[in-house]
Amino acid sequence: MKTNQVKTKITDQRKLKGEATREKLVIEAIRLFGQNGYKATNTRALAEAAQCNLGLITFHFGGKQGLYEAAIKRVKMRLIEMLSPSVQNLKNLAETNMAGKDLFEALTHEINALAIKFSGMEQVAGHALLLLQDMNEKNIHSISGYRDVFLPLITNIEILINKATNNINPSRARLSAFMIVNTALGFLRDYPVFYPDTNIDTIKPPSIDTLVELLSHHLVGEFETYFKYGMNTKASEKK
Secondary structure, three states, X not given: OOHHHHHHHHHHHHHHHHHHHHHHHHHHHHHHHHHHOOOOOOHHHHHHHHOOOOXXXXXXXOOHHHHHHHHHHHHHHHHHHHHHHHHHHHHHHHOOOXXXXXXXXXXXHHHHHHHHHHHOOOOHHHHHHHHHHHHHHOOOOOOOHHHHHHHHHHHHHHHHHHHHOOOOOHHHHHHHHHHHHHHHHHXXXXXXXXXXXXXXXXXXXXXXXXXXXXXXXXXXXHHHHHHHXXXXXXXXXXX
16 A cells, blocks of 8 residues: 555544543533533543543534534534424414414424424434523533524414414413423423333333323313403403
């Protein structure tokens, strides 16, 4: 083998090894920053988790903050990609001629489908946890990724609730949309705490089915109350 070919092969191997190390560091950063937060996670723990030299964090990311930002960027990218079809479905619903109970039932179907989709993705819980930590710490490194990822989903659910209930109570619709999304995420995040023998990526179907049912019941209660109130208001106006 010629000298140039040998050098090229060595360079390629180093590049592949470097990319693998970088990937390990990002994966472990998502996990450790999500579990412990930014301040409580040190570079030594990150390097040990990724099984690499401590200096490679500086080499690949410039330091702890750079690795943290890379982890946030990865989480945002993957969650936005995952949620985009659901957000588009909700937008499409808002543009239909559906109204009242029919629109509400279609919204419930989309929320149920999204909850089931959440349960089938083992990374969602860890990714959401990192964004929650980022939001709650409110330090100089915070990037507010949680809002960037989930606000489009919450906003479109809010729009549909308002449309289905004739804009009876916009502030209540916003709170309901927020609670629905956070209930689904909280379930995935906290389930292993109460059922430690069950891994988050092997949640039993009855568990997610129960969550879906509870979410639906919450929406049904909200819808029936406000739709009835809206009808009564219109009747009073006619008098």
